[in-house]
Amino acid sequence: MPRWNKALGRRLLERWYDYTPDSWQPDTVRKAVILCPKSVGDGMAIYPIIRALQARHVDWLCVVASHRNAPVFETLKSEGVEVQTVPRDRDYKAVKTLARNLRKRHGSIDLCVDATGHATSPGIYFVGKLKARMNLTYSAYNMQAFADFGQPITYDTSLPTRWSKLIEKVGLGSVEGRFELPIPANIDQEVHQWASVLGPYVLFNLDGGADYRCISMAKAKALMDIVHKTTGLPLVIPYAPSGEQKAVQLAKPFPFVHTFPGPCSLLVSAALVKYAAVVFSPDTSIVHIASAYNRPTVGVYTVIDSAWQPQATLHEIIHSTNHVEQGLTPERLADAFKRVYPSSAEIL
Numbered sequence: 001m002p003r004w005n006k007a008l009g010r011r012l013l014e015r016w017y018d019y020t021p022d023s024w025q026p027d028t029v030r031k032a033v034i035l036c037p038k039s040v041g042d043g044m045a046i047y048p049i050i051r052a053l054q055a056r057h058v059d060w061l062c063v064v065a066s067h068r069n070a071p072v073f074e075t076l077k078s079e080g081v082e083v084q085t086v087p088r089d090r091d092y093k094a095v096k097t098l099a100r101n102l103r104k105r106h107g108s109i110d111l112c113v114d115a116t117g118h119a120t121s122p123g124i125y126f127v128g129k130l131k132a133r134m135n136l137t138y139s140a141y142n143m144q145a146f147a148d149f150g151q152p153i154t155y156d157t158s159l160p161t162r163w164s165k166l167i168e169k170v171g172l173g174s175v176e177g178r179f180e181l182p183i184p185a186n187i188d189q190e191v192h193q194w195a196s197v198l199g200p201y202v203l204f205n206l207d208g209g210a211d212y213r214c215i216s217m218a219k220a221k222a223l224m225d226i227v228h229k230t231t232g233l234p235l236v237i238p239y240a241p242s243g244e245q246k247a248v249q250l251a252k253p254f255p256f257v258h259t260f261p262g263p264c265s266l267l268v269s270a271a272l273v274k275y276a277a278v279v280f281s282p283d284t285s286i287v288h289i290a291s292a293y294n295r296p297t298v299g300v301y302t303v304i305d306s307a308w309q310p311q312a313t314l315h316e317i318i319h320s321t322n323h324v325e326q327g328l329t330p331e332r333l334a335d336a337f338k339r340v341y342p343s344s345a346e347i348l
Helices: 003-017 040-045 047-055 070-079 092-106 121-130 159-169 185-198 217-231 241-251 266-274 284-292 330-340 342-346
Strands: 031-036 060-066 082-086 111-114 134-136 202-204 278-281 297-301 315-319
Touching: 003 121, 031 047, 031 121, 040 047, 040 070, 040 159, 040 284, 047 060, 047 159, 060 070, 060 092, 070 082, 070 266, 082 092, 092 121, 111 121, 185 266, 202 217, 217 241, 217 330, 266 284, 278 284, 278 330, 284 297, 297 330, 315 330, 330 342
Parallel strands: 031 060, 031 111, 060 082, 111 134, 202 278, 278 297, 297 315
Antiparallel strands: none
16 A cells, blocks of 8 residues: 555544543543553563553553563553453454443543554554543654643653653653563572573573574574683573474584473563573564663664663674674674673683
């Protein structure tokens, strides 16, 4: 579809679903919904909103997640936060149905926070069907349903920081702008016990959410040897269920490479990141988890975007073009590890 045609279609949607909200009154918020059926990183980035609303002791808080990022909010359930899921943000029917059901169950909802990123059709559908008293977003919608606070939040900061600045600007509270991914206690304990026996290790992630962010078996073997020689540490490969075979095959011929013996999941990978001495990843989700737990990080990026920069105190970025492997030379990799894990310089 031509760009102008798509923009026209979205503008028509905005006009169709638009409505006049109440005036902005943050002190009246008692029931709130956050719409974020997106990626893992998007989910981790909205924790400043969640923490601000929790600090206000709202009566009811709901997060709308995707199947993909729902684990990011798992521990919130024990804190009284309701987590609803839709398959993905582009499942328009599911998004509209959920909005109608939430309105039917809870009546007039005070605040809806659209965290779907740039102005999106799912955000328009959800806001239009939910009809909360007030709506908040940093995206550029052409709808009077959203509160207007004049000068937009700048885009040259990390996504959690954008939310933190917006929350403070609109009077909802003052919270730190950081990624979060809380880990359930049982998973944390299981991984911690295993990691304690292994000792300090490099969390060595190989796969991202797209082919150009994945490292091949052949390249991985060469990189693992370099990292081990540079740091003197064993390596642990995390994996999604679909990547188990690749991880096991890579670990088998190397006595210094390990995989977690139990079932793997996003939350297990998060715990493995939490207890790592240093983290390597071509995938931003793992980088954000390292940021959440302030683990020294080497991230490989094909596009440098301020929204998704590492927040760990010690971090290095290797910039590749087109494919993550292109920038991964032995020299650049070894140098990056020496910068974030200084004791590795003593190994050489």
